[in-house]
Amino acid sequence: MPKEIIKNVSGEVKSGQMLAIMGASGAGKTTLLNVLTARNPLKLRVKGVVLLNGQAVSAETMASLSSYIEQHDLFHPFLTVREHLVFQVLVV
Numbered sequence: 001m002p003k004e005i006i007k008n009v010s011g012e013v014k015s016g017q018m019l020a021i022m023g024a025s026g027a028g029k030t031t032l033l034n035v036l037t038a039r040n041p042l043k044l045r046v047k048g049v050v051l052l053n054g055q056a057v058s059a060e061t062m063a064s065l066s067s068y069i070e071q072h073d074l075f076h077p078f079l080t081v082r083e084h085l086v087f088q089v090l091v092v
C-alpha cells in the first residue's frame with residue numbers, strides 16, 4: 001500500500017499576496033512545495049493540478065517562473081540572501 005504524504009490539499013494565492021505555509025516537522029511542507037514547483041526528485045506519484053493564472057503549466061515553465069530555497073543545511077554561510085536566490089534560480 002503506497003504511503004500518502006499529503007492528501008486533499010487545495011489553495012489559491014492571488015497576485016501580490018504573501019503566503020506562509022506552517023506546520024510541524026514532517027507535516028509535508030517540503031513535499032507540498034516540491035509539488036507546487038514541479039520538483040519531484042524522488043519521482044513520487046503525484047495527482048492533482050497546479051494552475052498559474054488559471055492555466056496548467058509545464059514543469060519547465062514552472063521551473064523558469066518560480067524557485068524556493070530549501071532548509072538551512074543547504075545555505076552557504078559565505079553567500080548573501082540575494083546570492084542564494086540567484087544561485088537557486090540558476091542551478092536548480
Ligand SMILES: Nc1ncnc2c1ncn2[C@@H]1O[C@H](COP(=O)(O)OP(=O)(O)OP(=O)(O)O)[C@@H](O)[C@H]1O
Pocket residue numbers: 003005023024025026027028029030031032042044071
Ligand atoms: N520519499 C518519501 N518516502 C516516504 N516518506 C516520505 C518521503 N518523503 C517524505 N516522506 C514523509 O512525508 C512526511 C512529510 O515530509 P516533508 O519533508 O514534506 O515534511 P516537512 O513539513 O517539510 O518537514 P520539516 O519541517 O522537517 O522539513 C514525513 O513524514 C516524511 O517522513
Ligand SMILES: [Mg+2]
Pocket residue numbers: 029030031071
Ligand atoms: Mg521540509
